[in-house]
Amino acid sequence: MATLDTQRLELYLPPRAAGGGLDQDEEWCEVELDGERRRILLHDYAAIFNVPGLYEQVFAETLECDSPLIVGQLLGAELNAADVDPASLKALDFGAGNGMVGEQLAAVGIDSLIGLDLLTEARDAALRDRPGLYEEYYAGDVTDLDPDDRRELEAHDCNAMTCVAALGFGDIPPAAFAAAFNLVASPGWVAFNLRDRFIDDADPAGFGAFIGRMLEEDVLEEQARVSYTHRVSVAGEPLEYHAIVARKRADVPLDWM
Numbered sequence: 001m002a003t004l005d006t007q008r009l010e011l012y013l014p015p016r017a018a019g020g021g022l023d024q025d026e027e028w029c030e031v032e033l034d035g036e037r038r039r040i041l042l043h044d045y046a047a048i049f050n051v052p053g054l055y056e057q058v059f060a061e062t063l064e065c066d067s068p069l070i071v072g073q074l075l076g077a078e079l080n081a082a083d084v085d086p087a088s089l090k091a092l093d094f095g096a097g098n099g100m101v102g103e104q105l106a107a108v109g110i111d112s113l114i115g116l117d118l119l120t121e122a123r124d125a126a127l128r129d130r131p132g133l134y135e136e137y138y139a140g141d142v143t144d145l146d147p148d149d150r151r152e153l154e155a156h157d158c159n160a161m162t163c164v165a166a167l168g169f170g171d172i173p174p175a176a177f178a179a180a181f182n183l184v185a186s187p188g189w190v191a192f193n194l195r196d197r198f199i200d201d202a203d204p205a206g207f208g209a210f211i212g213r214m215l216e217e218d219v220l221e222e223q224a225r226v227s228y229t230h231r232v233s234v235a236g237e238p239l240e241y242h243a244i245v246a247r248k249r250a251d252v253p254l255d256w257m
C-alpha cells in the first residue's frame with residue numbers, strides 16, 4: 001500500500017468501457033494540476049514521478065498494485081526458510097522507481113539498498129519521497145553506464161537484486177536485466193516479477209525464453225514462484241503476473257547477448 005503522505009490529487013481514469021480496448025502500455029489517466037486537467041500515459045514514468053503521490057495514488061490505490069509487497073514478502077519468506085539473515089544482504093533494486101520496493105525490502109529486514117533506474121526523475125522522486133532509504137541511487141542505462149557509476153556500482157558488492165514491475169512492455173529488456181544481474185555476486189538472491197504472457201511467450205528474443213535459459217543452464221536456481229494479480233487494468237480486468245525468487249549461481253555469459 002502507499003505510505004506517502006501527500007495531498008489527494010484529482011484523478012480521472014478512462015471510462016471502463018473505453019479502457020477495455022487499451023493494452024497495458026497504452027493506458028492513461030488525467031490529473032488536475034494547477035487548475036488544468038493533464039493527460040498522462042501510465043507508462044510515462046518521468047511525468048508521473050514528477051508529481052508527488054501520483055504514482056502511489058494511481059498504481060497502489062486506484063489500480064490495487066501490490067507487487068512491491070508481494071515480491072518483498074516472498075523474498076523475505078525464502079530468506080527465512082533458508083535461514084539467511086536479511087541484514088546480510090545488500091540489494092540492488094533495479095528499475096527502482098520512487099522507492100516503493102525499497103520500502104518493502106526494508107520492511108523484511110533488507111535495509112542495505114542501492115537503487116538503479118533509467119530515469120533521473122525516478123531517482124529524484126525516491127530522494128524526495130523516501131530520503132535515506134537507498135544508500136546510493138544511480139540513474140542511467142545499465143548497458144551504457146558512466147564509468148564512475150559502473151565502478152561504484154561494482155564496488156557496492158551487491159549480493160541480491162530485485163526488479164519489480166519493470167520487465168517487458170518497452171521497459172527493461174533482457175540485455176539490461178542481464179547487465180544488472182551481472183553486477184550481483186554469485187551466490188546471490190534475485191526476486192522479480194513478470195506478466196504471465198511474457199513467461200509463456202515462445203519468442204526466442206523474449207523474456208520467457210531468456211528466464212527459461214537462465215534456469216536450464218543453472219545461472220538461476222528457482223526457490224519460489226507465485227501467480228497473483230499484479231493490479232487491475234483501467235478497465236478493471238486483473239493483470240496476472242508471476243513473482244519469482246531465485247538464487248543466482250553464475251553470471252549471464254556475455255555470448256548470450
Ligand SMILES: C[S@@+](CC[C@H](N)C(=O)[O-])C[C@H]1O[C@@H](n2cnc3c(N)ncnc32)[C@H](O)[C@@H]1O
Nearest residue numbers: 095096097100117118119122164165166171172
Ligand atoms: C512501473 S515502474 C516500477 C517501479 C518500482 N520497481 C515499483 O515496483 O514501484 C518501472 C520502472 O522501471 C524503470 N525502467 C524502465 N526501463 C528501464 C531500464 N532500461 N533500465 C532501468 N530502469 C528502467 C522505469 O523508469 C520505472 O521507474
